[in-house]
Amino acid sequence: MPDTIQAPPQTPPKEEKPASKSESLRTPLQLKKPVTPAYTIKKKLKQLNLAHKLKSALLTHQTGQWFTAIVLIPWALCAIYFTLIASxxxxxxxxxxxxxxxxxGGSIEGLSLFGVTPQASNDQKILETFIQSPDMLEHLDQKLSLKQHYIESGDWISRLSPSASQEDFLDFYRSHINVRYNDTNGMLDMEVQGFEPEYTKKVTDLILLKSESFVNDISHNLANEQLTFVRSEVERAEQRLKxxxxxxxxxxxxxxxxxxEEQGAALSGIMNELQAExxxxxxxxxxxxxxxxENSAQVIALKQRISALQSQITTEKDKLVDSDATSLNELAAQQQELQLDLELATQAYTSALVALETTRTEASRKLKQLVVVSSPYQAQDAKYPRVAYSLINILLILLMIFALARMIRATIHEHRD
Incomplete structure (x- = not known):
């Protein structure tokens, strides 16, 4: 009888304890080891391999190389300069x-505020040109050593080159001073830049002082020129009168x-009497x-008297209209001409005196002066360079250049194909 295989004795199954409510709510992830946020970010970066992809995109692919060379590197250099180096x-x-x-008085309606007239507008623009002129620059350099300040102050990019010519110095000065004419109120708004706040205020004060002297000199010179001309006319009229x-x-x-004329009138009266006699x-x-x-004494005497009267009448008539000598008529014409010249010279002299007084009054009324509405102040905070504004503009410009380069490159490749 074959051996029979006996089954192992079966043990009764172990009764499982019912899981508690908290254990039943656990998820498989909660059973694992908890992770930190840094570990999660590191794991995700490792999974995505972003660094490798970024490196491959910027340094391996041709487009990335162009973007790096045209945009990233120049912008990074500008950022380093503006944040760490720029003065x-x-x-x-x-x-x-x-x-x-x-x-x-006499100003156009709508432009009368602060005396703003077209002539005043021209004055402001003339002063604006003078402030940016080489004469003003030379004055500032003599008084405050402006060129030395521009050379010694500031970083190696924003400073003035020691070997700069006078034209370069003038261009540098004009780039650091801004004068704007305000059409609304007729004022000049001036902004002066410098590397030291106290020195910048000194430059502004000296510009205002020199501008005031310029306005006074121009105003007085014009008035003096007008008065000198009128005085010369008065002197000329006076000399003609003399x-x-x-x-x-x-x-x-x-x-x-x-x-x-009186003598002629008297002679005419005498001749009339002689004629009557x-x-x-x-x-x-x-x-x-x-x-x-005929031979009587009375007739002879009367004839002699008549002859004497005729001779006297002829003599007096010759005085008036003698063709051989200067007649009284010619003398009267000469004297009348002289008297007419004298009257004209007198009138010219009188008019010149009136013009002199009028010009003196007008000159005193039209004298000009510089009125400072807002005095310069010493800055506490630097206004330039504007880092964020400059970097954003530079980035936009670089991106435009990059896009233009891509477009040119695509056009070239398209023509090749």
Whole structure:
């Protein structure tokens, strides 16, 4: 009988204890070892291998190399410069205008505030040009050693080169000063940049002082030129008046006549009387010859009187209209011409005196002065460089250059294909 295999004795199954409520709610992940956030980020980066992909994209692929060379490296260099190397530039501001003493009158409606007229606008623009002129720069350099400040202060990029020419110095100065004309109120707004706040304020104060001197000099010079011209005209008119007066006196002394017209009138009266006497004598002679002999004493005497009257009339007539010598008519014409010249010279002299007084009054009314509305101050915080603004603009420019380069490269490849 074959051996039979006996089954091992079965043990009753072990009764499992019912799981507690907390154990039944556990998930498989909660049974594992807890992880930290840093470990999770590191694990995800390792899984994604972002560093390797970024390196491969920027240094292996041609597009990434271009982006790195055109955008990332230049922008990183600019960021290092603006954040670590660039020197602070402080700003001192001032607002001023040119005002005339008669600015309240004659101004156009809508532009009368602070005496703002078209002429005032021209004055402000002239002053703006002067502030940015080589003359102002030379004055600042002599008084404050501005060129030395620009060379010794600031970093190696923003400073002025020691070998800079005068033209380069002027361009550098103009890039660090900003003068704007405000059309609304007619003022000039000036902004001066410097590497030291106290020095910047000194430069601004000196610019205002020199500008005030420039305005005063120009204003007074114009007024003096006008007065000088009018005074010269007065002197010329006075000299002409003296010359014509002297000529009339010399004429009177030479002719011995105070007034030729009066003398002519007197001679005319005498001739009229002589003519009347001659007519009476001739009438009387005719009466006498009617009843007396020609050889009578009365007739002879009367004839002699008539002859004397005729001779006197001829003499007096020659004084008036003698063709051989200077007649009284010619003397009267000469004296009348001299008197007319004298009257014109007198009127010209009188007009010149009136013009002199008017010009003196107008010149005093039109004198100009520099009015400082907002005085310069010493800055406490640097206004430039504006790091965020500059870096954002640089990044945008670099991205535009990169996009342009990509476009050119794509165009070239398309033409090749």
């Amino acid at each position: 602070d530039r402080y700003v001192s501001e001032a607002s001023f205008l040119i005002e005339r003493s008669d600015s309240g 010359d014509f007066t002297r000529r009339l006196l010399n004429f009177q002394n030479e002719t011995g006549l105070l007034s030729v 001659l007519i009476r004598s001739q009438t009387e002679l005719q009466t006498l010859t009617s009843y007396l002999n």
